[in-house]
């Protein structure tokens with residue numbers, strides 16, 4: 001099932017549990033605006049190349065729309081729609097004063113030089129600058145983009161609208177970025193895991209972890225699990241996978257990667273087949289890369305007791321059902337990876353106030369937001385007698401539905 005069908009199916013299930021009116025249900029599902037633009041740039045050799053860029057603004061009932069920008073060859077309108085919809089429910093679950101949006105460009109960032117990436121980002125910004133803004137739609141990094149990408153967007157946007165640091169989050173600190181934003185999604189994932197494990201009488205220290213994806217989210221999550229006494233026994237990325245049953249030395253692996261080394265060449269672990277990564281024995285499995293990686297083919301073979309959805313929509317609905325029957329507990333994306341957008345919100349607040357928080361305050365507030373969402377989700381699970389995914393969806397969808405109704409329907 002594709003990402004949009006899967007996300008919409010989860011939404012409809014939550015809508016039924018909440019007893020929403022069918023007109024309201026339809027209006028919540030249809031995106032506010034879909035933007036598709038052609039971005040043509042000269043390559044370094046002088047030849048021209050075109051890419052398609054998207055920004056889907058899903059809902060703004062609760063505030064300005066918010067969500068990352070992804071650079072990946074598989075980006076298309078359906079996927080961006082699904083990711084934008086997930087942002088609407090995610091910001092609502094976290095009780096942030098935001099709606100949801102997402103953007104992306106169908107490209108392979110690894111095949112483009114730094115100056116080609118800069119030109120592409122600037123052209124994309126030129127095409128969408130009138131439709132984003134500090135109080136309308138605020139982009140941030142996602143897969144394949146980073147603080148540098150946000151710096152280019154900020155610079156290009158400011159040429160049209162004047163200096164506007166709060167138009168993007170996840171910026172470099174020197175340009176108004178927040179301390180702690182780089183690590184925030186991974187750190188939030190760790191707080192979420194800690195709450196879930198505690199409920200089951202377990203803790204990070206003494207548990208084993210497998211992580212798919214070793215970029216921003218996966219590497220920070222791995223590093224903080226390791227710091228807290230967790231044993232990270234296998235890690236995979238787009239180049240391959242490695243394992244060490246005694247635990248991978250995560251700081252040494254990060255150093256190896258920062259020096260340009262490939263995962264498979266790390267000498268503190270042995271290579272494993274990437275097909276086996278998600279079905280290898282462990283306590284906690286963390287998909288931190290692409291969507292749809294847990295599906296009906298591999299779900300029956302999953303041996304983890306807990307799955308923490310650090311990636312967006314990593315679990316297909318068919319896999320969800322199989323995992324539930326096996327007793328595997330799945331902590332859903334719209335809660336598990338919300339640490340990134342929570343600290344993006346803190347960054348936006350700091351930019352608007354013109355005041356900078358220290359990292360300790362950022363991390364402390366992040367923990368408060370993550371713990372509060374977890375308790376609210378558990379409450380919804382109790383009220384609607386449902387699993388954690390539906391607990392999170394009913395929490396988010398109900399907040400957006402209430403805001404929509406309070407605004408009224410009159411033209």
Ligand SMILES: NC(=O)C1=CN([C@@H]2O[C@H](COP(=O)(O)OP(=O)(O)OC[C@H]3O[C@@H](n4cnc5c(N)ncnc54)[C@H](O)[C@@H]3O)[C@@H](O)[C@H]2O)C=CC1
Pocket residue numbers: 141142143144145185212213214215216217218236237238239288289290291310311312337338340341
């Ligand atoms: N960056 C952020 O703040 C947030 C990211 N997310 C989600 O987390 C996930 C990862 O995002 P980032 O870490 O930011 O991306 P990133 O671009 O920094 O890293 C992506 C990682 O995934 C790996 N990967 C790509 N294709 C793969 C494949 N076929 N098999 C195994 N590994 C593969 C890459 O090698 C890389 O290690 C995405 O689903 C994103 O939407 C969610 C919330 C916030």
Ligand SMILES: O=C(O)CCC(=O)C(=O)O
Pocket residue numbers: 066067068069090138139140141142169170312337338340341342344
């Ligand atoms: O930080 C943000 O605004 C959005 C992060 C994001 O794209 C996500 O949570 O999937």
